[in-house]
Amino acid sequence: MADASPAQGARPAAEFSVWRPFLARAVISGVFGLVTIFWREPTTAVLAVAGGLYLLFLGAAHLWTHRVVRMRPGALQFVGGTFLGIAGVATLILVEDGVFAYAGAAALVVAGCADLVRGLAVRGHAAARDLVTAGVVTAATGVLLPFFERLGAHALLGVTGGGALITAVLLGIAALSLRHDSALSAPVSPGAAQRENPVN
Numbered sequence: 001m002a003d004a005s006p007a008q009g010a011r012p013a014a015e016f017s018v019w020r021p022f023l024a025r026a027v028i029s030g031v032f033g034l035v036t037i038f039w040r041e042p043t044t045a046v047l048a049v050a051g052g053l054y055l056l057f058l059g060a061a062h063l064w065t066h067r068v069v070r071m072r073p074g075a076l077q078f079v080g081g082t083f084l085g086i087a088g089v090a091t092l093i094l095v096e097d098g099v100f101a102y103a104g105a106a107a108l109v110v111a112g113c114a115d116l117v118r119g120l121a122v123r124g125h126a127a128a129r130d131l132v133t134a135g136v137v138t139a140a141t142g143v144l145l146p147f148f149e150r151l152g153a154h155a156l157l158g159v160t161g162g163g164a165l166i167t168a169v170l171l172g173i174a175a176l177s178l179r180h181d182s183a184l185s186a187p188v189s190p191g192a193a194q195r196e197n198p199v200n
Helices: 006-010 013-038 044-069 076-094 097-121 128-151 153-185 190-196
Strands: none
Touching: 013 044, 013 153, 044 076, 044 097, 044 153, 076 097, 097 128, 097 153, 128 153
């Protein structure tokens, strides 16, 4: 669902390089989402390991995304990914439902808002619409998470995994679309141009 337009051919080729961090986020989210589906009776320890690693890896991919999309220096580049990383480490170390429910919720809301603000700030960028959509889904997941803390690890993983799967589909499609656009926008070498248009 990359932002396509008639002026797409005029976009700098570097804009489409965001397909790599988008794909990384899609894979991380998809793997975590599948774990939450197929693990029937997760314990708090499973929540801590799976949820903590998910937040940690997602934080790294989030930082990568904003480094690629960055239009100007700013703290926004670091906020979302840093919060996700801190929440991931806290979840892995403390091994409590409440830590994941609240620290994870706060990190997801902050990261989602960072995506949303960045997408709105770079409206002309090829990935702007996808950043906004991913930001809304991520922030909404974070808002819902604390309400399920009393239901235990299974419910917390279910809510987070559901949001992760939605994000995986959205960013997976966006990554493939941007990768395709990147190939189309690649400059043609002089040799290739001569082969395509031989001189009589």
